[in-house]
Amino acid sequence: MSALTNLTIAGAEKGLAAGDFSAQELTTAHIEAMEAARDLNAFITETPDIALSRAKDSDARRASGAVLGAMDGIPIAVKDLFCTDGVLTTAASHILDGFTPPYESTITQNLRDAGAVMLGKTNLDEFAMGSANVTSYYGPVKNPWTGKGGKDLVPGGSSGGSASAVAARIAPGAIGTDTGGSIRQPASFTGIVGMKPTYGRCSRWGVVAFASSLDQAGPLTRTVEDAALMLGAMSGFDAKDSTSAPMDVPDFTAGLKDGVRGLKVGIPREYTLDGMPAEIDALWAQGREWLEAQGAQCVEVSLPHTKYALPAYYIVAPAEASSNLARYDGVRYGLRVAGESLDDMYEATRGEGFGEEVRRRVLIGTYVLSAGYYDAYYIKAQRVRTLIAGDFRKAFEDVDVLLTPTAPSAAFAIGEKMDDPVAMYLNDVFTVPASMAGLPAISLPAGLDGDGLPLGLHLIAKPFDEVTLFRAAFALEDAAGFDARPGGAS
Amino acid sequence: MSYIIEGETGDWEVVIGLEVHAQITSQAKLFSGSATAFGAAPNTQVSLVDAAMPGMLPVINEYCVQQAVKTGLGLKAQINLHSVFERKNYFYADRPQGYQIAQYAEPIVGEGTVVLDMPDGSTRDIGIERLHMEQDAGKSLHDQDPKRTFIDLNRSGVALMEIVSKPDLRSPEDAGLFVRKLRAIVRYLGTCDGNMEEGSMRADVNVSVRPVGSDELRTRTETKNVNSVRFIMQVIEHEAARQVEAYESGEEIVQETRLYDAARNETRSMRSKEFAHDYRYFPDPDLLAVVLSEDEVETIRKTLPELPDETKQRFIDELGLTPYDAGVLVADKETAEFFEHAASGNDAKTAANWVTGNLFGALNTAGLAIADSPVSADALSQLLGLMADDTISGRIAKGVFEDMFETGRSAKDIVKDKGLEQITDSGEIETAVDAVITENPDQVADFQGGNEKAIGWFVGQVMKATGGKANPKLVNELLRKKLAQ
Numbered sequence: 004m005s006a007l008t009n010l011t012i013a014g015a016e017k018g019l020a021a022g023d024f025s026a027q028e029l030t031t032a033h034i035e036a037m038e039a040a041r042d043l044n045a046f047i048t049e050t051p052d053i054a055l056s057r058a059k060d061s062d063a064r065r066a067s068g069a070v071l072g073a074m075d076g077i078p079i080a081v082k083d084l085f086c087t088d089g090v091l092t093t094a095a096s097h098i099l100d101g102f103t104p105p106y107e108s109t110i111t112q113n114l115r116d117a118g119a120v121m122l123g124k125t126n127l128d129e130f131a132m133g134s135a136n137v138t139s140y141y142g143p144v145k146n147p148w149t150g151k152g153g154k155d156l157v158p159g160g161s162s163g164g165s166a167s168a169v170a171a172r173i174a175p176g177a178i179g180t181d182t183g184g185s186i187r188q189p190a191s192f193t194g195i196v197g198m199k200p201t202y203g204r205c206s207r208w209g210v211v212a213f214a215s216s217l218d219q220a221g222p223l224t225r226t227v228e229d230a231a232l233m234l235g236a237m238s239g240f241d242a243k244d245s246t247s248a249p250m251d252v253p254d255f256t257a258g259l260k261d262g263v264r265g266l267k268v269g270i271p272r273e274y275t276l277d278g279m280p281a282e283i284d285a286l287w288a289q290g291r292e293w294l295e296a297q298g299a300q301c302v303e304v305s306l307p308h309t310k311y312a313l314p315a316y317y318i319v320a321p322a323e324a325s326s327n328l329a330r331y332d333g334v335r336y337g338l339r340v341a342g343e344s345l346d347d348m349y350e351a352t353r354g355e356g357f358g359e360e361v362r363r364r365v366l367i368g369t370y371v372l373s374a375g376y377y378d379a380y381y382i383k384a385q386r387v388r389t390l391i392a393g394d395f396r397k398a399f400e401d402v403d404v405l406l407t408p409t410a411p412s413a414a415f416a417i418g419e420k421m422d423d424p425v426a427m428y429l430n431d432v433f434t435v436p437a438s439m440a441g442l443p444a445i446s447l448p449a450g451l452d453g454d455g456l457p458l459g460l461h462l463i464a465k466p467f468d469e470v471t472l473f474r475a476a477f478a479l480e481d482a483a484g485f486d487a488r489p490g491g492a493s
Numbered sequence: 494m495s496y497i498i499e500g501e502t503g504d505w506e507v508v509i510g511l512e513v514h515a516q517i518t519s520q521a522k523l524f525s526g527s528a529t530a531f532g533a534a535p536n537t538q539v540s541l542v543d544a545a546m547p548g549m550l551p552v553i554n555e556y557c558v559q560q561a562v563k564t565g566l567g568l569k570a571q572i573n574l575h576s577v578f579e580r581k582n583y584f585y586a587d588r589p590q591g592y593q594i595a596q597y598a599e600p601i602v603g604e605g606t607v608v609l610d611m612p613d614g615s616t617r618d619i620g621i622e623r624l625h626m627e628q629d630a631g632k633s634l635h636d637q638d639p640k641r642t643f644i645d646l647n648r649s650g651v652a653l654m655e656i657v658s659k660p661d662l663r664s665p666e667d668a669g670l671f672v673r674k675l676r677a678i679v680r681y682l683g684t685c686d687g688n689m690e691e692g693s694m695r696a697d698v699n700v701s702v703r704p705v706g707s708d709e710l711r712t713r714t715e716t717k718n719v720n721s722v723r724f725i726m727q728v729i730e731h732e733a734a735r736q737v738e739a740y741e742s743g744e745e746i747v748q749e750t751r752l753y754d755a756a757r758n759e760t761r762s763m764r765s766k767e768f769a770h771d772y773r774y775f776p777d778p779d780l781l782a783v784v785l786s787e788d789e790v791e792t793i794r795k796t797l798p799e800l801p802d803e804t805k806q807r808f809i810d811e812l813g814l815t816p817y818d819a820g821v822l823v824a825d826k827e828t829a830e831f832f833e834h835a836a837s838g839n840d841a842k843t844a845a846n847w848v849t850g851n852l853f854g855a856l857n858t859a860g861l862a863i864a865d866s867p868v869s870a871d872a873l874s875q876l877l878g879l880m881a882d883d884t885i886s887g888r889i890a891k892g893v894f895e896d897m898f899e900t901g902r903s904a905k906d907i908v909k910d911k912g913l914e915q916i917t918d919s920g921e922i923e924t925a926v927d928a929v930i931t932e933n934p935d936q937v938a939d940f941q942g943g944n945e946k947a948i949g950w951f952v953g954q955v956m957k958a959t960g961g962k963a964n965p966k967l968v969n970e971l972l973r974k975k976l977a978q
Contacts, residue, residue, distance in 0.1 A: 085548075102547070207548075211548050215779050243550060245552050245779060246781065322775060328591075330545040332584060332586075335545070335589060345642075346584075372773035377773070381775060
């Protein structure tokens with residue numbers, strides 16, 4: 004570990020601007036960190052040559068005074084769900100064996116256009132389905148934080164590789180995707196910041212789809228400010244995505260440090276779970292006190308349909324996934340397992356190509372959409388979704404942001420909860436409601452549990468009010484003063 | 494006109510509904526920018542979206558939406574300001590997404606009407622149930638290799654309108670008239686080229702039968718993808734007869750999908766309801782609902798051209814055509830335009846007779862469409878003018894027309910070169926009349942004895958003597974005058 008890998012994006016940008024080091028030096032330090040931390044299994048594909056070539060271009064731009072912005076020359080890790088031109092893209096699935104897209108996702112293109120330097124493609128749960136990064140065809144990712152007695156822990160999921168890479172100081176920032184908590188929950192598990200913008204803020208074009216009405220790209224960083232900087236380079240209207248919001252991108256760092264005096268913070272009383280560690284409740288109360296101490300006004304609010312969010316999510320998301328994954332049929336790209344007939348080929352290819360969790364969700368999705376069940380499941384889940392959005396709308400008539408825990412537990416050991424999908428699904432219980440309502444939300448590291456593992460706090464804001472979200476998060480971050488580091492990263 | 498099947502147990506009638514798939518005329522596909530031209534080399538008009546590459550998203554082609562609305566307005570139908578694309582999920586090799594994006598529960602167009610022009614000149618209203626937009630599939634080519642199937646995705650994602658009739662059709666002829674009329678309407682509108690040979694229009698044919706006098710709707714069968722008017726009519730004849738026979742021998746008709754084998758002229762079962770796909774429709778989360786304003790619909794309404802029913806009424810009211818002639822002429826936009834051009838400055842009824850008679854006959858024999866007619870509307874107009882001003886007789890005109898059709902030369906040139914101008918000089922005709930009377934005393938006596946019909950024989954002789962060029966009216970007058978003396 005060198006000093007360069009400890010820099011935040013904002014810090015690295017300052018150093019680059021001051022000429023303290025070059026983008027190539029910065030990139031080389033991170034490439035070395037990536038190579039040194041291979042036991043985390045955070046990357047599926049490392050792209051050091053691309054990184055160095057882009058870093059060189061960045062240095063040339065800086066030399067000629069044509070710097071593209073805050074991200075120019077900053078090394079980042081890219082979840083392997085984003086299609087990248089000429090670079091293997093797997094979604095951590097066997098079924099995409101050898102798939103190298105001839106196109107670049109809008110988000111990664113935006114980051115390239117902003118001068119960011121891609122270090123590699125990070126590991127994830129297969130097709131982003133999972134909360135522990137244990138369903139990847141390329142093996143589980145390790146959390147750089149270790150449990151009691153050095154036990155290997157999950158980094159959370161599905162953006163587990165991205166979270167581990169940022170926590171382990173392999174990259175100052177990474178991009179992930181969040182469908183029900185896939186950025187925020189791993190951020191909480193690895194002690195970093197994870198942010199999901201409003202649905203429609205980031206283009207989905209070129210991102211391998213899991214659940215189209217929920218999927219959103221977002222940044223994973225080590226500070227709130229870095230998340231705001233990175234999101235600024237990622238977001239914007241994209242005519243190639245019909246669900247992209249035709250809105251201007253504000254300066255997400257504007258007013259970041261203005262404080263929370265007068266801000267109204269809602270504390271939803273429904274965000275508790277039986278058997279949740281007392282430490283999480285205590286941290287939540289602590290968060291409330293931190294905000295109040297800075298002049299914010301915290302009030303209890305009710306989001307009465309919260310308890311239906313998770314079951315409804317596990318109908319809507321698999322339903323969309325079952326259809327989105329139909330294109331992986333062995334005909335045009337990826338894995339093909341031969342069969343006697345076309346149907347045989349489909350069965351063999353999809354049976355072998357998809358892992359157990361993906362197959363489970365495709366089956367659930369197929370079931371809830373089938374004739375005779377559609378009204379009872381899918382339609383009802385959509386109604387629940389409307390009610391949840393209504394809960395939030397009503398709460399936001401009185402408050403500016405909501406404060407909740409990010410996840411009901413700290414990181415757990417690799418291998419745990421494997422035989423109980425429902426226990427695994429409960430990881431997303433606090434992150435899913437904001438996803439169902441399409442709201443912006445952020446998790447930031449706020450404390451450690453009794454085992455010394457990081458715990459996150461979660462803020463939710465009104466649609467397209469990321470600026471307020473970042474401002475509240477910055478104040479909380481400042482108060483929490485979280486400076487613990489995983490054992491693996493000194 | 495009723496179409497009755499005489500069975501052993503009594504008379505049966507047939508109930509028919511059609512689902513017509515019409516390709517929207519548009520440069521680009523429904524959800525991608527790929528071209529739609531027919532006949533391009535395989536897989537040359539395929540975008541990343543059409544091939545369903547990972548992470549690709551559909552974006553609606555607004556022009557296709559406008560075309561669908563325009564068609565709806567042409568069908569005098571309800572335009573739904575809110576409509577939704579759903580996914581129809583099923584696996585097939587030429588369906589790369591694993592689903593078809595199609596409107597289902599909320600189509601863009603609701604109920605409307607198509608007016609059939611019956612052969613007796615009357616009209617009949619056929620209800621339209623709905624019109625929705627959907628993507629076409631690619632094409633599986635099974636005949637390129639003995640062991641493998643090849644896939645051509647050029648058609649994948651091409652915009653289609655599915656136009657569904659109510660079960661108001663009662664005979665193969667009705668169905669034929671319906672499809673032809675629908676084709677005329679979309680061609681007038683410019684929303685579909687109606688070209689059945691290229692697959693731009695094809696129909697699923699729903700058929701059931703019932704005893705005459707009953708108003709029940711019995712189980713129907715659906716024969717898929719029938720691609721000519723003649724085949725549609727044959728499917729109905731075949732299916733109706735098969736169903737009557739089944740009922741009369743105590744069998745039931747099962748709801749099923751059938752395929753038409755044109756080579757054998759028979760339909761075969763493809764799959765029955767119990768093996769039917771469960772398509773698991775749900776709203777496509779990649780797309781927003783299609784939302785239109787009244788203003789947008791009105792703007793499109795203002796672009797509507799005159800439609801066949803309106804043109805027909807104008808031909809009847811303003812040009813004095815019979816409903817039948819008018820119906821025949823407006824059945825095809827090119828024909829209506831050709832006729833109007835040719836009739837301009839001429840007698841409309843004569844023009845109508847020439848277009849539907851001589852011209853259609855010649856085109857038919859030559860296997861040509863009116864657009865390829867060697868005799869242009871201008872040229873026909875000139876020929877009609879030569880008849881109107883007595884330059885040539887109708888009889889001569891027929892020959893001139895044949896010459897025109899063959900050589901492409903103008904009527905005036907042909908008449909001039911061949912010296913076909915009508916003899917209207919009464920002196921010249923009188924000489925011929927005198928000669929015939931002088932040379933045929935017996936026939937003169939016969940006529941004068943009271944055989945009025947013999948006048949025809951005299952006319953014929955005079956025409957023969959003048960090479961057919963004498964003005965028949967003058968010949969008649971002169972003969973009557975001279976023979977009466």
